[in-house]
Amino acid sequence: MTVTSVHDPSHREALWELEDAFERGDLVSLFGRCTVAYEGRAASDLGAGDRLLVLKPDGAALVHTDEGRQPVNWQPPGSEHHAAVREGRLRVRSTRNSPDETLTVRFSDVHQLSAMAVTGGRDLTLHGSEEDLRTRILERPDLVEQGFEPRETERPSSAGPMDIFGADADGTPVVVELKRRRVGPDAVGQLARYVRALREELGIEDPAEGGEAGPKRTDSPDVRGILVAPSVTDRAAERLADRGFDHVALDPTPEE
Amino acid sequence: MTVTSVHDPSHREALWELEDAFERGDLVSLFGRCTVAYEGRAASDLGAGDRLLVLKPDGAALVHTDEGRQPVNWQPPGSEHHAAVREGRLRVRSTRNSPDETLTVRFSDVHQLSAMAVTGGRDLTLHGSEEDLRTRILERPDLVEQGFEPRETERPSSAGPMDIFGADADGTPVVVELKRRRVGPDAVGQLARYVRALREELGIEDPAEGGEAGPKRTDSPDVRGILVAPSVTDRAAERLADRGFDHVALDPTPEE
DNA sequence: CAATACATTTCGCTC
DNA sequence: GAGCGAAGTGTATTG
Numbered sequence: 001m002t003v004t005s006v007h008d009p010s011h012r013e014a015l016w017e018l019e020d021a022f023e024r025g026d027l028v029s030l031f032g033r034c035t036v037a038y039e040g041r042a043a044s045d046l047g048a049g050d051r052l053l054v055l056k057p058d059g060a061a062l063v064h065t066d067e068g069r070q071p072v073n074w075q076p077p078g079s080e081h082h083a084a085v086r087e088g089r090l091r092v093r094s095t096r097n098s099p100d101e102t103l104t105v106r107f108s109d110v111h112q113l114s115a116m117a118v119t120g121g122r123d124l125t126l127h128g129s130e131e132d133l134r135t136r137i138l139e140r141p142d143l144v145e146q147g148f149e150p151r152e153t154e155r156p157s158s159a160g161p162m163d164i165f166g167a168d169a170d171g172t173p174v175v176v177e178l179k180r181r182r183v184g185p186d187a188v189g190q191l192a193r194y195v196r197a198l199r200e201e202l203g204i205e206d207p208a209e210g211g212e213a214g215p216k217r218t219d220s221p222d223v224r225g226i227l228v229a230p231s232v233t234d235r236a237a238e239r240l241a242d243r244g245f246d247h248v249a250l251d252p253t254p255e256e
Numbered sequence: 257m258t259v260t261s262v263h264d265p266s267h268r269e270a271l272w273e274l275e276d277a278f279e280r281g282d283l284v285s286l287f288g289r290c291t292v293a294y295e296g297r298a299a300s301d302l303g304a305g306d307r308l309l310v311l312k313p314d315g316a317a318l319v320h321t322d323e324g325r326q327p328v329n330w331q332p333p334g335s336e337h338h339a340a341v342r343e344g345r346l347r348v349r350s351t352r353n354s355p356d357e358t359l360t361v362r363f364s365d366v367h368q369l370s371a372m373a374v375t376g377g378r379d380l381t382l383h384g385s386e387e388d389l390r391t392r393i394l395e396r397p398d399l400v401e402q403g404f405e406p407r408e409t410e411r412p413s414s415a416g417p418m419d420i421f422g423a424d425a426d427g428t429p430v431v432v433e434l435k436r437r438r439v440g441p442d443a444v445g446q447l448a449r450y451v452r453a454l455r456e457e458l459g460i461e462d463p464a465e466g467g468e469a470g471p472k473r474t475d476s477p478d479v480r481g482i483l484v485a486p487s488v489t490d491r492a493a494e495r496l497a498d499r500g501f502d503h504v505a506l507d508p509t510p511e512e
Numbered sequence: 513c514a515a516t517a518c519a520t521t522t523c524g525c526t527c
Numbered sequence: 528g529a530g531c532g533a534a535g536t537g538t539a540t541t542g
Contacts, residue, residue: 003367005263027308027322029285031372041520042384049377052283058323066283066374067314069332076325111259114368116287118322121305128298189445297535
């Protein structure tokens, strides 16, 4: 529970505190005026300004301005922090390999530096995820459709694992794709890949080919695709119709 | 440049400092032992532990543990921060509407609170984005293919805007999809949507239909699809081949 | 406001 | 490590 805190330190003082904090494995919060340079997957430069630098013992580094949920610059976990005084400025550098990337923060002024050992309590319980939606359906398959019978989750296919594989009341194979929120055309493409893969696997001809123009065919065994999501965009609905797939409106958690 | 900083404040003191900081529009950094509850697009609970809470004047709130680039909990910009002392604890709550969401952080102990006015210097210059890749191609179209001629960027279609629309040496229409890094099957699906939309628009029959089995047809005007990306996954390459599309290996920035 | 696609996405899981 | 897909994704842009 030891918190280190220095106000308007000299660069030397800040350097000592930083090195001690790295040594102890502390979480560091540093206010100051700085420039930021990044080079790696991309490259960026940020002119002088007041910012908050957060340094984590796992190697993550975050540069925050007064706006936005996202840091303006950062370095992912697994990096290594190094501090030094160069050309009269405090330089904090985080580096990692594969991919090679470097974040360099140069402080002309350090206003405030705090560091604390942070332990325990990372056990977040989250509700309303796609997994919750799956659980809900497995407990009550009729929410998808009368007579729907789930057979397998994460069923492998040549196009990747499908969320739920099952059969409808007629025994026709059904691929169910789950989304926890409103979806666009990309989700339909995903479902289409799984359905296509399953058709191929089962030796079922694609109904879009075969006939010369008929957009749908119902007179032969087929594979059905069902997209379960709270709602879909217009373009997604079009593409669902094109493919002959169904949409079932369902939330990950029952609405109150 | 005024930095406020209090060490091990009482809840009352912390509350005053927080309210002043909100008033001034400061960026706040707060170390302490807390529980976190979120309710909105999903719902989550986090047990007691030491964490760093960052509060921004634009309404963003970030709860950081000692690990990860991502905050363990957060609230997006546009929220409103409120602080109070309830049941012997300092409660910080950030709320926003549409969607309705609330983040509640309850501190049993506040170890360190700092706040600073943070201004200016949000002008980040970034290189290596998809836009850089586009610029590079427009300056040297032959990087895509000998004789390639770009005609339009962000060309509208019923499936959305395509990155580059142009023509090859034979005058055949070409849709180019750009990706700044290695891509999977999703990017092929995106390209396919644009090509399909353009074929429909130009009244060109899809070569996959029409013939009974021939996977490709080269004896009639068609629309070509080219995926420009540093590299593609195997599955993406398969799907490219299925569709008769090409891949051109190109980075957003020239490699040194 | 909805819709769409990019992002230094990050993250977790499987192979 | 690569590949694949989810995420309370965030973010900008366009209609």
